[in-house]
Amino acid sequence: MSHRYTSTIKVIKDHLDDLNHVNNVQYLLWAQDIAKAHWQKINEIIKDEGVWMVRTHQVEYRLGAFLNDEIRIETHVKNIRGPLSLRIVEFYNNKTAKLIASCRTQWCCVNLASRKPINVSTKIKDLFLKEKAPF
Numbered sequence: 001m002s003h004r005y006t007s008t009i010k011v012i013k014d015h016l017d018d019l020n021h022v023n024n025v026q027y028l029l030w031a032q033d034i035a036k037a038h039w040q041k042i043n044e045i046i047k048d049e050g051v052w053m054v055r056t057h058q059v060e061y062r063l064g065a066f067l068n069d070e071i072r073i074e075t076h077v078k079n080i081r082g083p084l085s086l087r088i089v090e091f092y093n094n095k096t097a098k099l100i101a102s103c104r105t106q107w108c109c110v111n112l113a114s115r116k117p118i119n120v121s122t123k124i125k126d127l128f129l130k131e132k133a134p135f
């Protein structure tokens with residue numbers, strides 16, 4: 001199993017839609033935020049020149065989340081091949097531990113200057129895919 005990175009968030013009014021549950025788009029924003037935070041932790045160690053761009057998102061919604069709910073967000077990179085990685089983000093009700101939603105995102109590593117895909121280095125693969133990271 002690969003290294004998991006976790007955060008929590010409390011649902012506020014700005015996260016809600018007209019049905020008074022967390023807006024579907026909010027989950028994508030949170031998925032992007034936790035992916036960025038996870039990458040920044042790893043990049044503090046390796047100082048890589050690459051940046052990540054999204055190719056696809058697939059979101060599955062299971063349960064609603066509501067005002068003042070605390071959501072635990074967990075992410076990990078499931079696999080890496082060439083310039084592509086598959087990142088999983090799961091959203092849990094922190095009180096009940098029930099899965100609210102999950103997101104599978106394919107990211108592409110690109111050179112910052114040229115914006116062309118570059119293969120993910122072994123060093124980055126090792127940090128993302130090993131069970132325990134040094135942070």
